[in-house]
Amino acid sequence: MTTPGQRKKALQEAGFNTFLLRSEDVYIDLLTDSGTSAMSDSQWAGMMQGDEAYAGSRNFYNLEKVIREVYGYQYIIPTHQGRGAENILSRILIRKGDIVPGNMYFTTTRLHQELAGGKFEDIIIDEAHDPESEFPFKGNVSLDKLDKLVQQYGAGRIPYVSIATSVNMAGGQPISMNNLKELRAYTSKHNIRIIHDMTRVAENAFFIQQREKGYEKKSVAAIVREICSYTDGATMSAKKDALVNIGGFLAVNDWHVFEEARNMVVVYEGLHTYGGLAGRDMEAMAIGIQESVSDDHIRARIGQVIYLGEKMIDYGIPIVRPIGGHGIFVDAKKFLPHIPQDCYPAQTLAAEIYLDSGIRTMERGVVSAGRKANGKNYYPKLELVRFTIPRRVYTQAHMDVIAESTLRVYERKARIKGLTMVYEPKYLRFFQARFQKL
Numbered sequence: 001m002t003t004p005g006q007r008k009k010a011l012q013e014a015g016f017n018t019f020l021l022r023s024e025d026v027y028i029d030l031l032t033d034s035g036t037s038a039m040s041d042s043q044w045a046g047m048m049q050g051d052e053a054y055a056g057s058r059n060f061y062n063l064e065k066v067i068r069e070v071y072g073y074q075y076i077i078p079t080h081q082g083r084g085a086e087n088i089l090s091r092i093l094i095r096k097g098d099i100v101p102g103n104m105y106f107t108t109t110r111l112h113q114e115l116a117g118g119k120f121e122d123i124i125i126d127e128a129h130d131p132e133s134e135f136p137f138k139g140n141v142s143l144d145k146l147d148k149l150v151q152q153y154g155a156g157r158i159p160y161v162s163i164a165t166s167v168n169m170a171g172g173q174p175i176s177m178n179n180l181k182e183l184r185a186y187t188s189k190h191n192i193r194i195i196h197d198m199t200r201v202a203e204n205a206f207f208i209q210q211r212e213k214g215y216e217k218k219s220v221a222a223i224v225r226e227i228c229s230y231t232d233g234a235t236m237s238a239k240k241d242a243l244v245n246i247g248g249f250l251a252v253n254d255w256h257v258f259e260e261a262r263n264m265v266v267v268y269e270g271l272h273t274y275g276g277l278a279g280r281d282m283e284a285m286a287i288g289i290q291e292s293v294s295d296d297h298i299r300a301r302i303g304q305v306i307y308l309g310e311k312m313i314d315y316g317i318p319i320v321r322p323i324g325g326h327g328i329f330v331d332a333k334k335f336l337p338h339i340p341q342d343c344y345p346a347q348t349l350a351a352e353i354y355l356d357s358g359i360r361t362m363e364r365g366v367v368s369a370g371r372k373a374n375g376k377n378y379y380p381k382l383e384l385v386r387f388t389i390p391r392r393v394y395t396q397a398h399m400d401v402i403a404e405s406t407l408r409v410y411e412r413k414a415r416i417k418g419l420t421m422v423y424e425p426k427y428l429r430f431f432q433a434r435f436q437k438l
């Protein structure tokens with residue numbers, strides 16, 4: 001725990017950017033659910049069974065077997081984390097001038113698509129951009145939007161449709177099975193691949209179980225398997241759903257794509273049987289994947305997020321509805337309506353929450369969105385602060401402290417002033433940008 005004076009100093013030194021705080025100065029860390037979950041006793045036991053051979057580690061073959069069983073993808077390549085898989089896949093599938101439609105951008109995913117010469121086009125349904133819409137599947141794709149792109153550019157210019165389950169930037173919102181099936185039918189007709197960002201697929205499966213007709217009695221494991229079956233391949237950051245501190249993979253069903261990826265991985269990550277990971281990391285991942293599709297686990301995990309969200313709603317704090325899978329997304333435009341988007345309302349709010357109680361959150365608004373290839377800022381409709389909940393780490397009492405602190409800031413919101421950016425890095429600026437108080 002820290003004093004208000006210590007937090008003020010720490011925030012100044014961090015340039016009002018929560019990414020630049022030292023974790024020792026943080027009381028409750030809601031920056032991300034990425035790599036921050038607690039490993040189970042089984043996973044730790046697996047760590048002790050690392051086979052650290054350079055090539056052909058037994059942990060790799062176990063991981064491959066588990067991915068085939070749990071997700072159904074045929075060929076896998078481990079990578080150090082999600083963006084390693086995104087890099088390899090984008091370089092293989094995207095040609096200069098290609099269009100990559102997707103259900104809302106994610107920062108690293110879009111950047112790799114752009115670096116490979118592609119252009120991301122958002123085809124998520126309009127409801128996703130409206131924090132108040134209660135639509136149960138705000139991760140859905142608009143087939144009309146996709147069809148317009150196909151008509152305009154031709155299917156030949158679209159290497160794949162990029163589909164995330166539990167759409168992060170929309171607030172952890174799920175895509176429905178029905179929408180996925182329709183997308184599969186459409187893309188099969190036009191001979192376009194679907195690549196699945198499966199970082200939070202189990203959380204998406206839970207919402208399908210809770211909300212979609214016909215899935216009430218199906219297990220999360222069965223739903224996960226079915227989701228994957230409508231897609232041609234996947235990139236995975238195993239640091240989220242799969243409950244590890246580091247790791248990821250690329251998975252495909254097409255042998256030719258696999259062959260290219262297996263060759264390319266040696267340039268960027270490591271040999272194709274370890275991809276930048278230790279044998280023990282692959283073992284922990286294999287066990288974490290199995291744990292992640294347990295109904296009891298996922299119900300407890302999302303139940304905690306919903307507990308916090310309902311408390312915030314009771315306090316009158318504006319949050320994205322419905323409550324998402326991995327965290328609570330506070331609507332900074334509504335929270336701080338007097339601060340224009342050019343003065344970074346979400347960045348400001350994240351700084352104020354930290355000042356109040358030492359809780360660290362993350363900006364997901366205009367700073368995260370960055371600039372277009374032509375240098376102009378993206379202005380996303382959603383200007384959010386993400387309160388991300390690590391898995392198996394915090395208690396219900398922590399959730400109470402978080403909601404109470406947010407309420408205190410809400411009560412003094414009228415006196416809060418915005419920020420100006422004084423340092424802006426070229427790539428993924430939100431990580432290292434610095435700000436000053438206006």
Ligand code: P71
Nearest residue numbers: 032033034081082083106107108168197199237
């Ligand atoms: C999150 C992260 C980690 C992160 C990444 C970039 C900015 C801030 C925080 C990472 C994801 C993700 C999805 C849907 C791919 C990645 C990259 N999320 N897809 O939410 O959420 O994976 O971090 O393992 O490279 O805090 P990676």
